[in-house]
Amino acid sequence: MKRSFSLLLTLLLLISVSVFSAQPTLAASNRPGDIDNDGYVTVADARICLRFCVSLCDLDANDQYAADIDNDGFVSTGEAREILRFAVGLTSEYIKQHPADIKPQTPTKPSDLPEDAKILYMTFDDGPSKYTDDILDILDQYGAKATFFVMYQPDYSHMYKEIVDRGHAIALHTYSHDYASIYSSDSAYFRDLQKISDYVYNQTGVRTNLIRFPGGGSNTISRSYNYGIMSRLTREVENRGYVYFDWNASNEDANGRAMSWQQIRDAAIGYRQQEIVMLMHDTNAKYTTVQALPSIIEHYQARGYHCLALTEDSETAHHGVNN
Ligand SMILES: [Zn+2]
Numbered sequence: 001m002k003r004s005f006s007l008l009l010t011l012l013l014l015i016s017v018s019v020f021s022a023q024p025t026l027a028a029s030n031r032p033g034d035i036d037n038d039g040y041v042t043v044a045d046a047r048i049c050l051r052f053c054v055s056l057c058d059l060d061a062n063d064q065y066a067a068d069i070d071n072d073g074f075v076s077t078g079e080a081r082e083i084l085r086f087a088v089g090l091t092s093e094y095i096k097q098h099p100a101d102i103k104p105q106t107p108t109k110p111s112d113l114p115e116d117a118k119i120l121y122m123t124f125d126d127g128p129s130k131y132t133d134d135i136l137d138i139l140d141q142y143g144a145k146a147t148f149f150v151m152y153q154p155d156y157s158h159m160y161k162e163i164v165d166r167g168h169a170i171a172l173h174t175y176s177h178d179y180a181s182i183y184s185s186d187s188a189y190f191r192d193l194q195k196i197s198d199y200v201y202n203q204t205g206v207r208t209n210l211i212r213f214p215g216g217g218s219n220t221i222s223r224s225y226n227y228g229i230m231s232r233l234t235r236e237v238e239n240r241g242y243v244y245f246d247w248n249a250s251n252e253d254a255n256g257r258a259m260s261w262q263q264i265r266d267a268a269i270g271y272r273q274q275e276i277v278m279l280m281h282d283t284n285a286k287y288t289t290v291q292a293l294p295s296i297i298e299h300y301q302a303r304g305y306h307c308l309a310l311t312e313d314s315e316t317a318h319h320g321v322n323n
Pocket residue numbers: 125126173177214215
């Protein structure tokens with residue numbers, strides 16, 4: 001027993017040192033342990049981790065049972081999970097306190113969707129707001145999922161987790177939404193991004209890599225603060241493991257003048273792409289966006305569209321970069 005315990009410790013050390021830092025194939029995932037990068041740390045992933053580490057250690061057949069924590073002759077899925085959690089630094093106590101940590105990072109695309117399925121990705125920027133609750137209720141009513149590119153809105157701090165708990169994707173927009181400071185330098189941009197990432201993580205336990213630039217990748221406003229910054233940032237965010245999304249459709253709720261809900265609906269229902277990434281907003285000033293939502297969803301569902309949350313494999317709808 002003592003021997004197998006010390007072997008287990010060796011194993012764990014090797015997992016954390018060798019597998020998660022030195023082995024790019026296992027460390028490539030944005031979520032430690034998520035080998036196939038599907039957004040979940042599954043039992044299968046845990047098993048692969050274990051097998052990988054067992055073969056790395058070059059143990060003989062008996063020693064493989066070092067992972068058999070309760071010594072019943074099997075490495076069960078429970079043990080595999082426990083070891084994997086330990087390996088990524090999650091203690092049982094921590095998991096109890098932060099249950100969201102063992103939830104999926106982002107919803108995944110249903111695997112039974114055909115290749116040519118039509119998908120509407122509704123995306124809400126700048127929230128949460130006093131209307132987020134209403135938006136979530138409408139989405140539930142239609143069995144629709146969406147993506148929220150959030151910013152720092154401390155008055156609605158309870159809504160971040162609500163978004164996640166109700167099965168939508170939470171994604172990063174910006175902490176301050178202050179163009180002048182965000183786009184003053186590359187490092188200023190990443191400081192702002194890290195701040196909203198940490199805030200979302202603290203609220204939800206989710207560390208997402210889905211982002212949207214303030215103003216989108218094609219914004220020209222950044223030019224007045226830092227020439228060429230978007231050309232650099234659009235490359236650098238990808239180097240750092242983020243996936244950034246623009247849009248190929250819009251409900252026009254941010255076009256500067258107050259829009260009636262009918263105008264918003266009419267702007268939103270004119271698209272026919274197989275994968276629609278629609279820009280919308282979730283702010284206290286945009287009640288008509290909420291009013292228009294049911295008829296927009298009904299329109300697309302009647303035409304066979306699935307309303308899904310973005311994942312890192314979704315259509316990114318990138319714009320041309322103009323700065
Ligand atoms: Zn915005």
